[in-house]
Amino acid sequence: MAQESGASNCIAGRWIFVASANHALVIEWRTGRFQHIRTELLDGKASMSACTLPISGCVAIGGNDGVIRVWNLAKSAIIAKLSGPHLKSAITGLAASGWTLMSGSSDGTVCLWDIRKEAPLSSNAITKAHNSVTEIAAGSKGFISLGSEKQAIVWNENGRERLKAKLPIKPWAAAAMADGSFAVRT
Numbered sequence: 757m758a759q760e761s762g763a764s765n766c767i768a769g770r771w772i773f774v775a776s777a778n779h780a781l782v783i784e785w786r787t788g789r790f791q792h793i794r795t796e797l798l799d800g801k802a803s804m805s806a807c808t809l810p811i812s813g814c815v816a817i818g819g820n821d822g823v824i825r826v827w828n829l830a831k832s833a834i835i836a837k838l839s840g841p842h843l844k845s846a847i848t849g850l851a852a853s854g855w856t857l858m859s860g861s862s863d864g865t866v867c868l869w870d871i872r873k874e875a876p877l878s879s880n881a882i883t884k885a886h887n888s889v890t891e892i893a894a895g896s897k898g899f900i901s902l903g904s905e906k907q908a909i910v911w912n913e914n915g916r917e918r919l920k921a922k923l924p925i926k927p928w929a930a931a932a933m934a935d936g937s938f939a940v941r942t
Contacts, residue, residue: 771813771829782829807850807894809857809871816857816871818847824859826871836874840882843867849892851899856913858899860889866901868915881915895932900940902927908940 772783772790783790805818813830822843826836838857849860856877857869866889868881876882886903893900898918899911906926910919929941 820846851892851894853894893930897936900938
């Protein structure tokens, strides 16, 4: 199934979340089968990226308005909004590790968030790292961000850059491995 531009999806416990344009589809696993639960409007803010959170049944949704919404799927409610002056463009990547969320945007800004405080981890947790962030993945030892300029950056849990690599062609996917390393698909 091909996704349309700007579409995102993720699995949070027994919930499947699929968002595109201005709508989100919520599907729940019940008694051995999937059931369509509801379709939600996203306040006219197209979903650009989504990821599951350590809070049961919750996802983070990054919109084209530069705001990250934490949505409790069971309650069908937005329980937190992450925003700031550094978020002026579309959220193009999200990944969570524990209570830390990394966001990336179309202007190349990468930010590490403390989900519980609804704020960046620190003032140095906001960095202009890429021309445009295309993907973010979280692992047990940190995060990886991919950029449109054929670059991958590995970050520690505090937002400090650990490794920067120039790649021969533009990467389009990243994943965390069981040993804490990352795999990049070009």
